[in-house]
Amino acid sequence: MQYLDHVRSQMQIGHRNVLCMKFRNLAIVIIAAFASAGVVNADEFAVTSSQASSEHPNYSLSALTNGAGLTGTGHNANYPDMWMGYGGISHDVTFGFGTTKGVESIEIWNYNHPGSLDRGVNNFNVLASTDGSNFSIVDNFDLSIGTGVDGLTSETFTLSSITNASNIRIEIVSTHGNTNFVGLSEVKIFGGDPVVPEPHTLLLASLASMGLTLRRRRSARG
Incomplete structure (x- = not known):
């Protein structure tokens, strides 16, 4: 036994x-x-749609994503190649990709027209959405003032974590001093496929x- x-x-x-x-x-x-x-091979996303809460008639929103004003990695100081909102500074710009992506970073050239550099964005929120309607804040950053001369270099902002989104919104919190106008020169968004758990x-x-x-x-x- x-x-x-x-x-x-x-x-x-x-x-x-x-x-x-x-x-x-x-x-x-x-x-x-x-x-x-969770690893994304960062590529530039093709922006399929864009909208802004305000668009000055002499400045086109499309200038933010069509490469106008860029020579190599530098942006010129010509205002037709920039976007500007008016009637206060509480504005935002939204970029859509047509499908959900894994967003990793945003590259921005600030407003660069000489004599009005105070219109450039100082502080901004980054918001993300997977449906184009419901957005949530994922990060907050500060952007340096422009130079007012050709060849303005960009700043790249890496999100704290790779974010699945079909739309990214830049929400302006403050400018470099102006209270009526706010602008940017160019925006590029990078990432890869949506991340999995x-x-x-x-x-x-x-x-x-x-x-x-x-x-x-x-x-x-x-």
Whole structure:
């Protein structure tokens, strides 16, 4: 009898070891499959739609995304190649991609017309939406004042985390001093495919499911 009990005990230990091995193998497979899930190879997104809460008749919103005024990485100081809102500074500009993307960073050239650099954006919020209607703030940044001469360089703002969005909105909080007008020269948005849940999230869910199955089997054996 003692011999049979010993054999039974060893079989149970062996069974548990097999299950542990399965757990470990599952973890390895999941991590290997999704190790690069949160990594985005940053490409510039093609903007398929744009809108602004205000657009001065002498400045076109399309100038923000059509490359007008750019020579290499520098932007000129000609106002027709910039966007400007008027009637206060509480304005925003929204860019759509036509499909959900994994947004990683935004590159901005500030308003650069000489003599009115105070119209440039100082502080702004970045908002994201997956449906074009409901937006939430994902980050806040400060943008340096323009130079007023040709060759203005951009600033790149990396989001605190890769954000799934079909639309990105720049919401102006403050200018560099002007209270009636606000403007920008060019905007580019970068990222890649939408991100999937982090590997550890999937791993925990899978292990929890297998653990529940194991407990049920043990309960069934009494």
